[in-house]
Amino acid sequence: MASQYSSFPGMDDILPGEIEKWQWLEEKTRTAFACWGFNEIRTPLLEPTELFTRSIGETTDIVHKEMYTFKDRGDRNMTLRPEMTASVARAVIQNGLLKTNKFLKLFYTGAMFRAERPQAGRKRQFHQIGAELVNLTREDDPYYADWLIVRVLINFLDYLKIKNLKFRINDLTLINGEQAELVRSKLRKYFESHKSKLDPDSVYRLDKNVLRIFDSKIETTRALIRDVPWNDIAPFSEEFLKLNKLLQEGFEGNVSFEIDRTLVRGLDYYTGVVFEVASSTLGAQDALAGGGRYDRLYEELGSTSTPCTGFSIGMERLLMVLEKNNPTAQSQMSTKSIYFASIFPNDNHAAFLKTVGASRSLTESGFRVIVAEPSPKLGDHLKRASKLGASYTVIRGDQELTEKKWTVKNMMTGDQASIPEGGLLNYLMQNTKELELP
Ligand code: HAM
Numbered sequence: 001m002a003s004q005y006s007s008f009p010g011m012d013d014i015l016p017g018e019i020e021k022w023q024w025l026e027e028k029t030r031t032a033f034a035c036w037g038f039n040e041i042r043t044p045l046l047e048p049t050e051l052f053t054r055s056i057g058e059t060t061d062i063v064h065k066e067m068y069t070f071k072d073r074g075d076r077n078m079t080l081r082p083e084m085t086a087s088v089a090r091a092v093i094q095n096g097l098l099k100t101n102k103f104l105k106l107f108y109t110g111a112m113f114r115a116e117r118p119q120a121g122r123k124r125q126f127h128q129i130g131a132e133l134v135n136l137t138r139e140d141d142p143y144y145a146d147w148l149i150v151r152v153l154i155n156f157l158d159y160l161k162i163k164n165l166k167f168r169i170n171d172l173t174l175i176n177g178e179q180a181e182l183v184r185s186k187l188r189k190y191f192e193s194h195k196s197k198l199d200p201d202s203v204y205r206l207d208k209n210v211l212r213i214f215d216s217k218i219e220t221t222r223a224l225i226r227d228v229p230w231n232d233i234a235p236f237s238e239e240f241l242k243l244n245k246l247l248q249e250g251f252e253g254n255v256s257f258e259i260d261r262t263l264v265r266g267l268d269y270y271t272g273v274v275f276e277v278a279s280s281t282l283g284a285q286d287a288l289a290g291g292g293r294y295d296r297l298y299e300e301l302g303s304t305s306t307p308c309t310g311f312s313i314g315m316e317r318l319l320m321v322l323e324k325n326n327p328t329a330q331s332q333m334s335t336k337s338i339y340f341a342s343i344f345p346n347d348n349h350a351a352f353l354k355t356v357g358a359s360r361s362l363t364e365s366g367f368r369v370i371v372a373e374p375s376p377k378l379g380d381h382l383k384r385a386s387k388l389g390a391s392y393t394v395i396r397g398d399q400e401l402t403e404k405k406w407t408v409k410n411m412m413t414g415d416q417a418s419i420p421e422g423g424l425l426n427y428l429m430q431n432t433k434e435l436e437l438p
Pocket of ligand 1: 083124127130290314317
């Protein structure tokens with residue numbers, strides 16, 4: 001029967017059958033980030049509204065149009081987090097994490113909320129995988145953290161075997177750094193001299209925050225954006241060009257590299273190198289990940305100067321890419337999924353408890369297990385196992401119980417093997433492949 005209630009548009013349930021992919025991705029995330037020395041952080045979904053208005057910026061689309069903001073019972077302004085960089089900064093400052101550590105490498109996964117118009121790849125409740133490098137500096141190499149964070153991102157996508165990526169980079173140091181006023185006034189002058197061609201939103205932004213003109217989708221404005229005389233307004237530094245060379249040399253063939261002067265990102269906290277990764281398989285919403293340097297956010301939130309950089313990846317979009325153009329990943333998601341079919345009578349509780357025990361030791365070794373309720377109909381079990389994407393079905397009936405064995409069926413080939421009771425884990429370990437870390 002259809003329920004009279006539905007979830008809000010753009011806020012989806014993740015159901016059994018789908019959730020396995022999320023769990024797989026979360027597992028890969030933990031493995032990959034641990035290798036780079038990152039620790040996980042979790043922060044509340046709700047934060048004081050001012051945290052986001054101050055850090056992301058009043059004139060940004062996110063703050064201006066997309067935040068879920070309301071008053072709680074204590075009349076406090078609260079907001080469902082639209083992103084996590086500000087929350088992580090708040091948590092680091094509040095908990096004094098930099099008092100015991102010179103620098104921090106943090107990663108997170110979790111739900112974010114933005115009131116955008118829902119469409120494929122654009123949700124109102126969506127999920128991100130993110131990483132932040134906090135206070136990691138090297139005097140001999142001011143762009144070291146920028147290099148590292150991009151490497152972490154590209155390595156991660158490479159580890160997941162994602163192909164056809166487009167990487168774009170820009171340096172906002174002059175535009176948003178100490179010379180910001182001068183550079184912005186030059187930019188303002190340029191746009192003012194073409195004011196008649198600007199769309200009304202951009203005219204409003206001209207005085208409020210000239211950089212937000214770059215978010216415009218209107219073609220006449222986009223043409224003006226393409227023609228900005230950058231070399232007069234904000235030429236690139238030698239160091240930035242060196243960084244580009246270093247990054248480009250390290251990219252594999254499946255990542256294209258582009259310097260994009262128009263890349264300013266939709267959040268105000270950036271002060272230096274910014275970057276985005278798009279996927280040509282995603283369609284209209286092709287931004288897969290974005291990030292960059294934000295050296296003033298901690299001061300803005302009342303702490304001391306703390307240089308930072310980071311990125312976030314959209315998990316819905318990442319899963320879409322994995323499914324659409326990476327069939328190997330798709331099959332790897334179920335490689336370690338094992339279905340236990342108990343075909344002995346369902347009053348044999350002792351046998352069932354033993355099966356649960358065996359499944360637990362598989363779980364501890366990284367397998368995903370599905371333990372079905374006992375039922376004599378093997379055909380039904382096998383149908384369900386294949387529907388759930390299990391790669392092996394472990395069968396146990398009266399005969400296996402007497403012989404102290406498992407019958408293990410490979411769901412791809414249909415091959416069956418008879419395995420002694422204590423040898424199940426070993427057998428499955430040897431017969432399932434894992435992704436290799438690059
Ligand atoms: P962002 O570019 O706003 O950056 O979001 C990062 C990614 O989240 C996007 O590239 C996209 O894949 C995904 N995303 C954003 N909005 C939606 C949506 N409505 N539906 C589905 N996916 C979406 C940030 O959030 C910054 N915190 C990145 C960062 C971390 N900068 C420094 N550190």
